Amino acid sequence: MASTPDDDLDLLEGDVLQDDDKEESRRREAITLALLVALLAADANDEAKRQQRAMNKFVLHRADLLSNPRGETTWTRMYDNRSDSAFITTMGVNVKTFHLILNGVFAQYWNTTPIPCPDTSTTGPPRPHRCSLDAVGALGLALHYLCSTAYEISLQQMFALIPATTSCYILFSLAILLKTLRGMEHGHISWPVGEQFEQYAEVVRKRHGLLYGAFGSVDGLNLACQVSADLKIENACFNGWLHNHYISSVIVFNALGMIIWAKLNCPGSWHDSRIALSLHCRLRDETLEGYYLVADSAFPRGSYSSCSFYNPCRGKPGKPL
Structure with a gap:
């Protein structure tokens, strides 16, 4: 049976529509593939940046340090030995002066004042038993920081503290040390008078x-x-x-x-x-x-x-x- 012109026209239109559908499908596949390539490239770039940051960020982690800062550390060993020579060499004061400052309300400030941290409340009750250092260690850390030109990494090893804790404790210890010295008669700088x-x-x-x-x-x-x-x-x-x-x-x-x-x-x-x-x-x-x-x-x-x-x-x- 011979086809009519109308049938041929319908077949032609059908072929054109199929070709358009195939072209649209190929276009979508190309766009999808391009997006996948872009996402993979972005992920690879992010991973490279993370690796670069990791390589540049050389810090000490808890696993790299002694487990208990209040236990057997370089600092606790020196403190337990009570040597004037060691105290003066590392902190600029002898044992008697160290305890004079410690008992001159430095320990009281450390035990009764919450340590300011971004993730804690400054109005809450202090929890000195949860701190990595006690008042003795905090004063030792502050004096070591003042009397030494060493990097903080050396203090982290000596006191077994991670970097964030070391920086936080140094700032807080220096603040209460200044407050302590201002209230002590021995800490005053005064010009001589009379006799x-x-x-x-x-x-x-x-x-x-x-x-x-x-x-x-x-x-x-x-x-x-x-x-x-x-x-x-x-x-x-x-x-x-x-x-x-x-x-x-x-x-x-x-x-x-x-x-x-x-x-x-x-x-x-x-x-x-x-x-x-x-x-x-x-x-x-x-x-x-x-x-x-x-x-x-x-x-x-x-x-x-x-x-x-x-x-x-x-x-x-x-x-x-």
Whole structure:
């Protein structure tokens, strides 16, 4: 039976529709394949980034440390030994001074104040028994941090603490240590008054018979610091004489070795004499006649400091240059 023109037209339209469906199907498959490739590439990129971060993030985990920070650690071994030499070498204080600070309400603050953490409430009751360190360990950690230039990783090994806990405990311990020292009479820095000048001068005279009236000494201290990204700060901290970046301070000690005056954290580019300008006023206005500090050539005696310092290379005090 012969087909009519209408039948041929219907067949042609059917073939066209089938071709369109196949083309649409291929287009969808291509789009789907492209999306899968993009997703796989994104996953591979994320995995590469995670691996890179893991390689760059070298930290100590709990499995890498001793299991109990309150147990047998380097710190507890040193503390149990109670050696003045070890305490002074690592923390700058002897055993007696350590316990003086500890019992001077540092332990009370540690045991009664909640440690501020992002995932805990600061208004809740403290739980010192749940802390990795007790008050003794916390004070030891703070003093080690202040007296050492070592990286925190060394403290993590010594106290068996993971990095996050170490940073948190250091910040909290320093805060309560400052609060403790401010409330202690032994922690005050004060200028001598009255008969104290003669008491300190007598200590010097017993050892150095030709020094009459010297009640202490003054010297500068340069502490190396990191280079700031801020050019102004970087330039201010650079010491051209020492060819490095420093934070400078000037400290006055009495004859017993106690600090009686200090100017701290000045830019390293400042000269010691510039940092000590306010010290001249203290010597002129609050020091008894005839008493002075022993200093090196970094502290000149000019018209503004007629009775400030004694320098063996420059003659007796009281004679301005």
